[in-house]
Amino acid sequence: MLTIMHLAHSRSDRLIWLFEELGLEFGRDYEVQTFERNPETQRAPTEMKALHPFAKAPMLRDGDRVLIESGAIFEYMMARHGDAGLVPKSSDPDWPDYIQWLHFAEGSAMLPILLDHFQAAGLAGPPGESPLAAMAKSGMEQLFAYIESVLCERTFLAGERFTAADVMMGWVVEMIDFKGELGPYPSMQRYLKAIHARPAHQRAQRRAAQSAAAGTG
Ligand SMILES: N[C@@H](CCC(=O)N[C@@H](CS)C(=O)NCC(=O)O)C(=O)O
Structure with missing residues (x-):
């Protein structure tokens, strides 16, 4: 099970969206763990530091690895778990x-x-x-x-x-x-x-809202 560490209304929204575009199923292939920002500073909460010293959203847990940085997580996910046709081949003019x-x-x-x-x-x-x-x-x-x-x-x-x-x-x-x-x-x-x-974008918005409401995915 992959875990997206998520802050509401943040860059982790697009990781949930990517997962839905890749055809991963919420609850079966991945879960979303939602954290609350510090209400005064709007920074990520200290609990996120226990998961990764850089403590920013998104983070992805895959087995015993925790990755940060959206673009790197995108490349990691699509290389390891399949790109569902979302990446042109390097020989493609695009x-x-x-x-x-x-x-x-x-x-x-x-x-x-x-x-x-x-x-x-x-x-x-x-x-x-x-x-x-x-x-x-x-x-x-x-x-x-x-x-x-x-x-x-x-x-x-x-x-x-797309x-x-x-x-x-x-x-x-x-x-x-x-x-x-x-x-x-x-x-x-x-x-x-x-x-x-895009249906995957709409599903991702629902997943993010559900996870935020539940406190965690
Ligand atoms: N370039 C990084 C930026 C990560 C980032 O700054 N995330 C924001 C949320 S959009 C965050 O965690 N902010 C809380 C904080 O900096 O404490 C990425 O794309 O992953």
Whole structure:
């Protein structure tokens, strides 16, 4: 049994989504263990440190191994447990874009979004007024324009078929939507609708909600 260590409304949502896209069955193949954030700091609770010193979501337990880092967990899962056709072969013309977007999600896309989150929370002085706020804003504009320019030309980020890179990046687009920033970007809006229509995404949302309600999976 695989265990996803989950924080509500976090990057571990997309690991549950990946598992559902891979056809793994909740309760039979995997469970979800939900942790509560520290209500004051919003950080992961100390119990997570007992599982891994880095203590961030997602974590995956597979036998006696506990892994961290979304992209690495994605690659691990699909190499060890099968990719259900979500990974183009390295000879496929879509593969270079696939591998780029798989890593772009955490390597580049999240930085301006997080900078903006922290400046908006007042951690860099009055929101909207610090040099960090300006940096976050221009980084987000660059990011949103880039994603939009690619999605104007193709259905999914690595081509015409949905891949695991769309699970990594789909969650990023959900974050952009959560921030209320999708208005000027019709192709990202279309992409978000396509993602939300996926049965595996809908199942994953139910699993995450059930596990949070139960305190654990
Ligand atoms: N790049 C890492 C980021 C992990 C991360 O920062 N997770 C957040 C949840 S979205 C977290 O655990 N925050 C709580 C904390 O930092 O204490 C990944 O994708 O796995």
